[in-house]
Amino acid sequence: MAFDYDLFVIGGGSGGVRAARIAASEGGAKVALAEESRMGGTCVIRGCVPKKLMVFASGYHQQMGDAASYGWDVTSGKFDWRKFRTHLHSELDRLEQIYRDNLTKAGVEIFDSRASLADPHTVLLADGRKVTAAHILVATGGHVEYPDKRAESFGISSNDVFHLDTLPKRLLIVGGGYIACEFACIFNGLGSEVTQFYRGAQILRGFDGEARGLIAEAMRDKGIDIHVGTTIIDSEKRGDGVWVKSSNGHEAVFDQVLFATGRAPNTQGLGLEEAGVKLGRRGEIVVDAYSKTSVPTIHAVGDVTNRINLTPVAIREGHAYADTVFGGKDIAPDHDLVPSAIFTQPEYGAVGLTEEDAREDHRIEVYCTSFRPMQSAFIGRSDRVLFKLIVDKDTRKVLGCHIVADGAGELIQLAGIAIKMGATKEDFDRTVAVHPTISEELVTMRTPIRTA
Numbered sequence: 500m501a502f503d504y505d506l507f508v509i510g511g512g513s514g515g516v517r518a519a520r521i522a523a524s525e526g527g528a529k530v531a532l533a534e535e536s537r538m539g540g541t542c543v544i545r546g547c548v549p550k551k552l553m554v555f556a557s558g559y560h561q562q563m564g565d566a567a568s569y570g571w572d573v574t575s576g577k578f579d580w581r582k583f584r585t586h587l588h589s590e591l592d593r594l595e596q597i598y599r600d601n602l603t604k605a606g607v608e609i610f611d612s613r614a615s616l617a618d619p620h621t622v623l624l625a626d627g628r629k630v631t632a633a634h635i636l637v638a639t640g641g642h643v644e645y646p647d648k649r650a651e652s653f654g655i656s657s658n659d660v661f662h663l664d665t666l667p668k669r670l671l672i673v674g675g676g677y678i679a680c681e682f683a684c685i686f687n688g689l690g691s692e693v694t695q696f697y698r699g700a701q702i703l704r705g706f707d708g709e710a711r712g713l714i715a716e717a718m719r720d721k722g723i724d725i726h727v728g729t730t731i732i733d734s735e736k737r738g739d740g741v742w743v744k745s746s747n748g749h750e751a752v753f754d755q756v757l758f759a760t761g762r763a764p765n766t767q768g769l770g771l772e773e774a775g776v777k778l779g780r781r782g783e784i785v786v787d788a789y790s791k792t793s794v795p796t797i798h799a800v801g802d803v804t805n806r807i808n809l810t811p812v813a814i815r816e817g818h819a820y821a822d823t824v825f826g827g828k829d830i831a832p833d834h835d836l837v838p839s840a841i842f843t844q845p846e847y848g849a850v851g852l853t854e855e856d857a858r859e860d861h862r863i864e865v866y867c868t869s870f871r872p873m874q875s876a877f878i879g880r881s882d883r884v885l886f887k888l889i890v891d892k893d894t895r896k897v898l899g900c901h902i903v904a905d906g907a908g909e910l911i912q913l914a915g916i917a918i919k920m921g922a923t924k925e926d927f928d929r930t931v932a933v934h935p936t937i938s939e940e941l942v943t944m945r946t947p948i949r950t951a
């Protein structure tokens with residue numbers, strides 16, 4: 500049977516775009532891609548990229564103070580949110596155009612339309628047109644999840660942050676994950692009074708305990724009012740703000756309430772189950788190691804599969820799919836030892852196991868140091884950095900590395916290479932320190948602080 504396309508991709512985010520480009524340019528496939536919103540997806544349009552630009556913007560206030568402490572004559576003015584927002588959106592427009600151009604250059608046909616599945620070879624476009632393809636790739640990402648309808652009626656999500664008309668003077672953030680903690684630090688740096696409610700005992704569940712503790716303390720030191728074991732029990736719109744009563748008895752009015760309470764896969768209304776595609780408990784598409792769904796002609800990559808929900812992972816999954824199905828190669832994406840960073844202030848970079856997880860299956864040695872870096876100690880700032888290595892006592896391999904420090908995202912990329920190569924503690928020790936840096940501690944920690 501002749502199909503209209505060799506590949507039809509639903510979703511123009513990081514994973515879908517990579518798969519479409521590689522299948523077309525390297526695999527010689529006839530490819531189409533449908534995107535209902537803006538090209539680039541969550542990462543480029545409403546996630547990593549605008550967030551990181553806000554991280555940069557929010558860091559300058561402290562840097563100006565530091566410069567003054569170092570002897571510079573600095574006059575610090577006010578942050579102009581609207582000026583920044585205009586610049587931010589023109590940058591996102593530019594990046595979106597690059598994504599479009601790259602697809603077009605690779606020969607991919609773009610449909611600016613919602614698309615769903617009609618059957619294992621047929622895609623239905625929003626205007627009723629049907630197109631057929633030998634293969635279909637679902638790369639529809641995820642969406643913000645509010646705790647309930649009521650929260651949605653008065654709250655905002657990370658999608659709305661980049662469009663705010665004014666910076667909230669008093670901001671409540673609900674959640675203790677990546678997004679909640681990153682935005683707590685961003686808005687604190689931009690000058691908002693930030694309160695954060697987290698329902699559990701310590702923010703950043705799932706990450707290394709000591710790193711979480713240090714980050715929470717640093718956030719509190721910067722003035723973020725973190726309440727753990729705390730939820731909203733009552734709320735009401737009052738004037739331009741929201742009155743909130745919390746489980747700790749606290750009552751306050753906030754200009755905005757930001758819910759960062761997780762994300763869920765975009766699988767609804769796509770005709771997936773009707774086409775025979777199996778979904779998991781959280782609505783994610785169930786795939787095998789090659790991103791193949793329960794229907795052999797349909798694959799899925801990225802957040803919609805809820806494996807490791809990170810942009811570079813979606814890109815790897817999309818690339819591996821295109822290489823395997825259209826490039827004659829046999830490549831399953833590798834989900835082991837994926838380094839990642841949380842852009843709190845200070846940043847947190849992690850690769851491999853947390854101490855808590857490592858203890859479950861290994862006999863371990865823990866090497867850890869925490870100290871005031873020279874740059875900030877000089878001006879009397881109290882912030883500390885943390886370097887931690889978790890080592891397998893039997894194989895000597897480094898099982899996990901955790902860094903809390905400015906630039907930790909950059910550092911963990913490099914530590915990640917060594918750990919991915921299987922470096923042992925002795926390999927770290929054989930490496931000569933770069934002096935004076937904070938990261939030299941990675942190769943100079945001689946004595947374990949704990950064994951287990």
Ligand code: NDP
Nearest residue numbers: 646674675676677678679699704759760761762808840841
């Ligand atoms: P997370 O799942 O990381 O965090 C959700 C937070 O909300 C958790 O603290 C959770 O608590 C809490 N929560 C969930 N439901 C409720 C509820 N009903 N009431 C109160 N609190 C609730 O999601 P995020 O939205 O922060 O991030 C989504 C994904 O985006 C991440 O998984 C990550 O993969 C990706 N991301 C990556 C970034 C990076 O790499 N730097 C940056 C931003 C996002 P509990 O812990 O108790 O479950």
